[in-house]
Amino acid sequence: MRKNRRTCDVPDATVLRLPLYLEKLKLLQAIGVEDVSSRQLAESLDIKASQLRHDFHYFGGFSRPGRPYHVQKLVGALEQIIGIAEPVPTAIIGAGHLGQAIANYQNLEIQGFPIKGIFDANPKLVGVEIRGQPVRDMDELEEVVLKEKVKIAILTVPAAQAQLVADRLVKAGIVGIFNFAPMDLKAPPTVAVRNERMAVGIMSLSFKVKCILQNMDLEEDI
Amino acid sequence: MRKNRRTCDVPDATVLRLPLYLEKLKLLQAIGVEDVSSRQLAESLDIKASQLRHDFHYFGGFSRPGRPYHVQKLVGALEQIIGIAEPVPTAIIGAGHLGQAIANYQNLEIQGFPIKGIFDANPKLVGVEIRGQPVRDMDELEEVVLKEKVKIAILTVPAAQAQLVADRLVKAGIVGIFNFAPMDLKAPPTVAVRNERMAVGIMSLSFKVKCILQNMDLEEDI
DNA sequence: TAGATTGTTAATCGATTAACAATC
DNA sequence: TAGATTGTTAATCGATTAACAATC
Secondary structure (H helix, E strand, C coil), X not given: CHHHHHCCCCCXXXXXXXXXXXXXXXXXXXXXXXXXXXXXXXXXXXXXXHHHHHHHHCCCCCCCCCCCEEHHHHHHHHHHHHCCCCCCCEEEECCCHHHHHHHHCCHHHHCCCCEEEEEECCCCCCCCEECCEEEEEHHHXXXXXXXXXXXXXXXXXXXXXXXXXXXXXXXXXXXXXXXCCCCCCCCCCCCEEEECCHHHHHHHHHHHHHHHHHHHHHHHHC | CHHHHHCCCCCHHHHHHHHHHHHHHXXXXXXXXXXXXXXXXXXXXXXXHHHHHHXXXXXXXXXXXXXXXXXXXXXXXXXXXXXXXXXXXXEEECCCHHHXXXXXXXXXXXXXXXXXXXXXXXXXXXXXXXXXXEEEEXXXXXXXXXXXXXXXXXXXXXXXXHHHHHHHHHHHCCCEEEECCCCCXXXXXXXXXXXXXXXXXXXXXXXXXXXXXXXXXXXXXX
8 A cells, every 4th residue: 555655756757757657668569679778678668768767766666786687577667657557447528629539539448448438418419420439429528537547537618618517527536537628727735637728738838849940040140 | 130130049948937927917908907916927837036037037027126027018928029029921831730729729820820731742732721711632742831931840640751741841942840740850950950749748647547446546545 | 796777865946035224 | 014925045855877795
């Protein structure tokens, strides 16, 4: 029990690297590589080997001194840590273009997030099939969440409805919300929320673009 | 010239907060608020006032001791710094669901990123109108980028084609790529690339979900 | 054995926060 | 004036990197 609690006391920066480690390791696994050293893995991700080992150290390490990592074992261990060793039932709320884009992204299921329901308030969309699943009416939300033990909701509804839907999801017992609506959601601390902010992404890109253009102008001046 | 260069030597963490500051300030502007203190603005963003002032300090500060910030001026200054004081011509490559979702997201234009072209390789999509614009054939890519002085490309093509398209964009003179394909793009240092990694987002959420569920189990045990 | 590797701690680096003089 | 505010530097905190003993 103590140990489980500890595996959760990990810096965000480390948590964000776990999926990258897993992704690379799965590629290695696919081409039949059995062992990999921290140096090899770190180089392919453009980070320092000591950072990778430091990250792994939060979970007690996955090998022992002198021996490289066993790819298969490491994949299993990371899946366990990330929480996708067992599939995580997931639902998509909002079947507009974004919702459909995500529903059609089949890697989601492969990566451990099977879509157990797609919902929309628009009667024109209800019943439309997406990857073999009908879009359901919002009325069925609570029922399906309960029945399918949905843990994560991907929220792609308009900003105006996002908080309302989120409240329903929380009440229905959802544990994580991946929010694509351009606004901050309020949720109790027992529900994890991740806001995907398109505006932050494109504006931070714009900042760098501006800097590149300025530097180009400066070089021309010389 | 020295000063311009300096405004680019700013920590990433600060750059990522600039859009959040701008967003809140625009909300204040919309409801007619003229002045705002660092404490008010910081509290609404759930950060420390000293962090906000420290961030602003990278750009020389936007007020003087004793006086709060002038909302209007601050909005203008941040737009200048982010690089959206002038609209930044943008294109979307890939008119699938994700591309259409982004194209339909009208805030993009309001926030300074007018869509000057939407492209797709699929002949069935070419010609379809999205927000008053026809989807163009990929053949026209270079021509439109040049003519419309497109600076940023939003890449929503399948992973298999992403690098090929990116190479064409770089050659055509694009300065920033917002990549939604689930793979890392290679580009010269004169082109800014931002990878949007859905997998990282949902897996880091899953990690937190797993921790919440474990803690709930622990409490039950007591 | 010699060279390479991990786990683990210490050193370094960078980002956040606190403190405060100057100002209104 | 008293209270509040900013710009700016110093202190603190946390994350990254380096170093190295133990091991293969």
